[in-house]
Amino acid sequence: MNKKVYLFAIASFVVGAAELILGGILDLIADALRVPLSKAGLLISIFSLVYAVSAPVVLTATAKVERKKVYMWSLVVFLLSNILAAASMNYTMLFLSRILAAASGSSIIILSTTLAARIVKPEYQGRAIGVVFMGISASLVLGIPLGIYIGNNLGWREVFAVIAILTGIIIAVMWFTMDRMQPTVPLPLKQQLKAVRGSKMVAIHLTTLFVLAGHLTLYAYFTPFLQETFGLSSNMVMLVYGIFGIAAVAGGGLGGVISDKWNPAGAVVAVISLFLISMAVLPLAVNLPFAAFLVLMIVWSALSWAVSAVQNNLIIHSSPENSEILISTNSAITHLGISIGSYVGGLVIQGSSVLYNGWAGSIFVLLGLICSLFAVTRQDSISSQAESSLKA
Template identity: 60%
Template sequence: MNNKVYILAIASFVVGTVELILGGILDVIANAFNVTISQAGYLISIYSIVFAIAAPILLHVTAKVERKKVYVWTLAFFLLSNILSALSMTYAMLLISRVFGAISGSFLIVLSTTLAARLVKPEYQGRALGTVFMGISASLVLGIPMGIYIGNTFGWREVFIMIAVLTGLILIAVIIMMERLAPAPVVPLKKQFQALKDSKMIAIHLTTFFLLAGHLTLYAYFTPFLKTTLGLHSTTITIVYAIFGVAAVIGGGIGGWAADKWTPQLAITVMISMFFITMVSIPFGVKLPFILFLLIMIVWSSLSWAISPALNNYIIQSAPNTSDILISTNSSISHLGIALGSYIGGIVIHNGSVMYNSWAGSILILGALLSIIVSTRTSSVKSVVNMNE
């Protein structure tokens, strides 16, 4: 496999770290700018909203531009957004820098996956794409705990300085090592939206939307939850996040295995049902011995990533002719769910307690369960979009 793919994986790791890293240092950000935890949580919401919208538009706008040039300029923009974050003197300035980071970050993920597939022979494309997505999941294992440690030990600005330094190194590596690549045909936005009209796909996308919204209602505020309910200190919280990340990566493998062993529909239905039970159980788990709480958290974490590969498999089986488009739009939908979940979580904290975030998220998970049941009762898609038009 082409070693340049690993550069793209590292870039994806950095972008994945930036998106959710604030969830681990929300209290530090809130204290720095004298805002509430819920207001600090909006920094995650705005990032996810822009992340969901930006990539399809930028793909269309840059469709005729040489790919290495696009990647280099996007990395440079991402670098500047993190420098701006580190230098932010007001909450509004940090919010704006997050918007810039989301615009460039979302495009970097899409570019990394498409370039990875083009840099290798067809028989290695699956492995190349898997390597890039491992970079994203690895951000949970290493990036976020590392950010929490740096944020609590040195300060929140140093977190963004770390990201900027890593981005700068990636930029240099891409300039030196990456060859020029001619632009590939891009599916027009009109066709991307046409692919969403089928009722089965709407149900599948709603499953993703409600699932991520329910998950982020708690996960975006997991640090305040751990501090409030268990009284954990920053060092222990970093360890908890590391355990969470390892479980998430393992969960991704379990989800793919379950989809192959059973059917994607059955695997998704069973896992979402278990996910709902786990979310409901978490507030009760804080009253149990800490080791038992960790076991509940591990199940929650593994399920949160196990469902995604099964959903993508389900999309491919349901609409093989348009699966690329639908997986792309499903990714955008997931980030809208992240935005809604972090927003709802902030409202729950503002009007009640972080203890209730998990139960609020559970209601959204029920929406995901209902959506997947509806999708299985709807006939399969044959060809939403004529790709030869």
């Protein structure tokens, strides 16, 4: 397999870290900029919201532009966004930097995935895409604990400075090693959207929206949750995030195994049901010994990533001919859910206590479970419906 695939994985790692890292240093940013924690949480919401809507727009607008040029410009904008974040003297500057980082980062992730598949032989395309997503997964395992460590020992600005330095290195390496690649002809955005019109696919996308919103209602504020409930030090919080990340990556693999062992419909319902139970019980577990809480958290974390695996497998099973388009729109819905969840989580904290975020999130997950039950009982052929829509 072409070794350059690993460069795309590294770029994806850096972008993933920039997105996820904020959850671990949110309290530091709120204190430094003298804003409520709920307002600081909007920095997560806006990143996910912009990420969700910008990638199809940007990539469609640049569809006829040579891909290395688009990739390099995306990296440059991402670099500038993190420099702006590190230099931010107020909340507004940091908010703007998150918008720029999300718009450019979404393009980098999607291009890393598609270009990695293009530079290898057909029999290695799946493996190449897997390597890129390993980079994203690694950002969860390493990015947040590293961000907490740097933030608490050097400062939150230095977190973005490190990301900017890593991005600069990637730009230099990519400039000299990445080959020019002409664009492929993409489907128009209007036709891509037509593929999600079936009631089953709408329900699948709504499932993703509600489950991710529910998860982020608590996860976006997990640092203050741990500090308020257990009084953990910053080093202990960093350790907990590391455990969470390892469990999450393992959960993604578990979701794939479950999807292969069971039928996709049964796997989705089972995983979301267990995820709902784990999330609803988590706030009660603060009264248990910390070791018992960790065990439940590991289950919650693993299931949070297993959901994505089983959902994508259900999409592929439901509409194999249009799976790439539909997984792309499902990814956009994912980030919309993240944006909604982090916003609602801030409202819960503002109105009551972070202790209740888990239960507020459980309401979203319950709605997701209802949507999944509706989706798996639909017998309409999404494959033929989307295919006829695309031909229209």
